[in-house]
Amino acid sequence: MKRDEDRLKIYRPQHDTDIELPMAESTVHAGFPSPADDFLEGSLDLDRLVVRHPEATFFARVEGDSMIGEGIAEGDILVVDKAVEAYDNCLAVAYVDGEFTLKRVRMLHDKILLVPANPRYPTIEIATGSDFAVWGVVRWIVKRV
Amino acid sequence: MYGLCDCNNFYASCERVFDPSLEGRPVIVLSNNDGCVIARSNEAKRLGIGMGEPYFKLSQTIRQHGVNVFSANFALYGDMSRRVMSLLSRIAPAIEVYSIDEAFLDLRGIDPKKLDRLGHTAADTVRRYTGIPVSIGIAPTKTLAKIASKLCKRYPKLDGCCYMYRQEDIEKVLRKYPIGDVWGVGARWERMLLRCGVATAWDFTQMPPEWVRRHMSLVGLRMWKELHAEACIDFENNHPAKKRIATTRSFDRPASTLDELHQRIAQYAAACAEKLRRQHGLCGEITVFIMTDRFKEGAPQCCRSRLVKLSVATSSTLEIVGHAVALLKSMFSSGFAYTRAGVILSDIRSDDASQQDLFDTADRTKHDRLMTAVDALNAGFGRHTVGIASEGREPFRMNRNHLSPKYTTDWEQIIRVKAH
The missing domain is CATH 3.30.70.270 (Reverse transcriptase/Diguanylate cyclase domain)
Known part of the structure; x- marks a missing residue:
C-alpha cells in the first residue's frame, strides 16, 4: 500500500475574501424548476453600492447653496465616510468655526483651501499647522428629484 | 493572550x-x-x-x-x-x-x-x-x-x-495597582483586604491561596490565579443573554397616589417584557420597588421592594404587568411623595426550555401569538402604539432637557452640514 497517496490532504479555507453566493430561491419540488434559477444573482442593494465602510459611514443633510455649482443643493443627503483619508480635491465635511461645512478641499504644499462651488461665497484658507481636520469624505450624494 | x-x-x-x-x-x-x-x-x-x-x-x-x-x-x-x-x-x-x-x-x-x-x-x-x-x-x-x-x-x-x-512588567504594574481597582473586587472585599494590609494587587498575589480561598471563596481564588497570569475566566463567544432586565425611572414630579404609581409600574413592566421577548427569554421572578427622594431632608421616607417567584416562567406582557401591579398594591402605603420606581425581571432563561406547570392556567400559545402581534405593531408604528389598558394612554414623559439629536438612527435628525 502506498501510504503517501492514501494520506488525506487538508487544505485550510481562505477566509479573507468577501464573496456572497447568490441563493436559489425556488425549492426543488417534483416538477419543473424555474428556468431563472441558474441566473439568480440576488437583488440590487443600494446600501452595498454607497456604503463601503458601514462602521464609518454617516449620513448628513445639506443646508445652503454654496456647492450648487456642483449640483449639490439644500436638502441633499451626503454619504460621508470617515474611514477614507482626505486627499487633494476631495469633497469633504469639515468642522470650521463651530459648524460642519461642505467644501472641496485643496491640499497645497503650504496651505489648505476650502473651496465652494458658488461665486457668492469666499474660499477659506487654512494655514498648515492649525488643528484643522476633515471630519469625513463625501462618497455619494442622495438627491430627490 | x-x-x-x-x-x-x-x-x-x-x-x-x-x-x-x-x-x-x-x-x-x-x-x-x-x-x-x-x-x-x-x-x-x-x-x-x-x-x-x-x-x-x-x-x-x-x-x-x-x-x-x-x-x-x-x-x-x-x-x-x-x-x-x-x-x-x-x-x-x-x-x-x-x-x-x-x-x-x-x-x-x-x-x-x-x-x-x-x-x-x-x-x-x-x-x-x-x-x-x-x-x-x-x-x-x-x-x-x-x-x-x-x-x-x-x-x-x-x-x-x-x-x-513579561513577568517583570506585570509585577511592576501590580505593585502600584490599588486592590480596589482590580476587576471583581467590590467595596466589601476592598475594605476587608485593606484591613488585612492588602493595599495593592501585588500584595494580594502574595497572600497564600488557602487564605484567599477561605476568605473570598472560589471567586477570589480565581481572581488570585488570574493575577498570577493563569487564565481561568472563560471566554464567552456569544453575547450572554442578560440575567436581569430592569426599567427604573426617577419621576419629574413626585407621585403619591396608588393610581399614579399603578400606571407607571404597568408601563415599566411592559417595557421590561418587551426587552425580555427581544432576547427570547422567560423570567421566573419579578421585583417591584418604589421609593421617596432620599436627598430631601425632613420629608417622610419610604423605600419598599417586593419580589414574586412565578411557578411558570413567562414573557407575556399581560402576565408580567399583572404580577407587577399586584406587587405594587400589596406594598403601597399612602402619605409619601414617591420619586422613583422600577420593575426588575430576574431568573431569566431562554424561552425554549420553559417547564410546564400542572397549575398553569394561562393559555400560553395564545399569549405568545398576541405578544408577537403587539411587538410587531409597536415596531412598525412606534412605541406605545399598542399596549394594555393599565399602561395608560400617554407615557409619562421623561425629563430629557439636554438631549442631542439621534444623529445615526433618525433621518430627520442626521448631521446638518452648512453650505454657506
Missing part, C-alpha cells in the same frame, strides 16, 4: 463625535430623566464631579466652569457601540461584548510578537472609523488585560494599546 477594549468616557465621546467643539471641554451625561451623572469627560472628572452625583446639586459647578450637559441619548450610544464592536470583531478572531463600551478580545493562537501591532491597529481603526477613542489592554488573562487597559488610559503615551506580558 486576551485583550480588553474599553471606550474612553464613551457617552461623552459619542457626543463629541457629532459636536467637535466639545473637545477639551468638560462634558457630563445624565441618567434617564436627568437624575444624576452617569458619564464624565476627563475635564469634568478633574472638576471633581462624581459618578452618580445628583444633577440638581451641580448647578453652580456647571455655571462656573461652563460644563456641557447632555441627557442620555441611548439611541446614539447604542448605534456607536454597535459600530465599535463590529470593527473589533473584524480585527480580533473573536470578541465577547462585555458592556455597551467594553469588549474582550480572544487573541489566543496569534503570534505574540504581532499583538502589539494588532492592538495599536485596532485602536487606531476604531478611532478613525468612528471617532471614538479606545484603550486596549493585552495580557495573559482577562483580569490582567483589564488592568493593562486602565494603564493605557492613564498614560496617553501608550497611544491606545498597552501590551503587558
Whole structure:
C-alpha cells in the first residue's frame, strides 16, 4: 500500500475574501424548476453600492447653496465616510468655526483651501499647522428629484 | 493572550463625535430623566464631579466652569457601540461584548510578537472609523488585560494599546495597582483586604491561596490565579443573554397616589417584557420597588421592594404587568411623595426550555401569538402604539432637557452640514 497517496490532504479555507453566493430561491419540488434559477444573482442593494465602510459611514443633510455649482443643493443627503483619508480635491465635511461645512478641499504644499462651488461665497484658507481636520469624505450624494 | 477594549468616557465621546467643539471641554451625561451623572469627560472628572452625583446639586459647578450637559441619548450610544464592536470583531478572531463600551478580545493562537501591532491597529481603526477613542489592554488573562487597559488610559503615551506580558512588567504594574481597582473586587472585599494590609494587587498575589480561598471563596481564588497570569475566566463567544432586565425611572414630579404609581409600574413592566421577548427569554421572578427622594431632608421616607417567584416562567406582557401591579398594591402605603420606581425581571432563561406547570392556567400559545402581534405593531408604528389598558394612554414623559439629536438612527435628525 502506498501510504503517501492514501494520506488525506487538508487544505485550510481562505477566509479573507468577501464573496456572497447568490441563493436559489425556488425549492426543488417534483416538477419543473424555474428556468431563472441558474441566473439568480440576488437583488440590487443600494446600501452595498454607497456604503463601503458601514462602521464609518454617516449620513448628513445639506443646508445652503454654496456647492450648487456642483449640483449639490439644500436638502441633499451626503454619504460621508470617515474611514477614507482626505486627499487633494476631495469633497469633504469639515468642522470650521463651530459648524460642519461642505467644501472641496485643496491640499497645497503650504496651505489648505476650502473651496465652494458658488461665486457668492469666499474660499477659506487654512494655514498648515492649525488643528484643522476633515471630519469625513463625501462618497455619494442622495438627491430627490 | 486576551485583550480588553474599553471606550474612553464613551457617552461623552459619542457626543463629541457629532459636536467637535466639545473637545477639551468638560462634558457630563445624565441618567434617564436627568437624575444624576452617569458619564464624565476627563475635564469634568478633574472638576471633581462624581459618578452618580445628583444633577440638581451641580448647578453652580456647571455655571462656573461652563460644563456641557447632555441627557442620555441611548439611541446614539447604542448605534456607536454597535459600530465599535463590529470593527473589533473584524480585527480580533473573536470578541465577547462585555458592556455597551467594553469588549474582550480572544487573541489566543496569534503570534505574540504581532499583538502589539494588532492592538495599536485596532485602536487606531476604531478611532478613525468612528471617532471614538479606545484603550486596549493585552495580557495573559482577562483580569490582567483589564488592568493593562486602565494603564493605557492613564498614560496617553501608550497611544491606545498597552501590551503587558513579561513577568517583570506585570509585577511592576501590580505593585502600584490599588486592590480596589482590580476587576471583581467590590467595596466589601476592598475594605476587608485593606484591613488585612492588602493595599495593592501585588500584595494580594502574595497572600497564600488557602487564605484567599477561605476568605473570598472560589471567586477570589480565581481572581488570585488570574493575577498570577493563569487564565481561568472563560471566554464567552456569544453575547450572554442578560440575567436581569430592569426599567427604573426617577419621576419629574413626585407621585403619591396608588393610581399614579399603578400606571407607571404597568408601563415599566411592559417595557421590561418587551426587552425580555427581544432576547427570547422567560423570567421566573419579578421585583417591584418604589421609593421617596432620599436627598430631601425632613420629608417622610419610604423605600419598599417586593419580589414574586412565578411557578411558570413567562414573557407575556399581560402576565408580567399583572404580577407587577399586584406587587405594587400589596406594598403601597399612602402619605409619601414617591420619586422613583422600577420593575426588575430576574431568573431569566431562554424561552425554549420553559417547564410546564400542572397549575398553569394561562393559555400560553395564545399569549405568545398576541405578544408577537403587539411587538410587531409597536415596531412598525412606534412605541406605545399598542399596549394594555393599565399602561395608560400617554407615557409619562421623561425629563430629557439636554438631549442631542439621534444623529445615526433618525433621518430627520442626521448631521446638518452648512453650505454657506
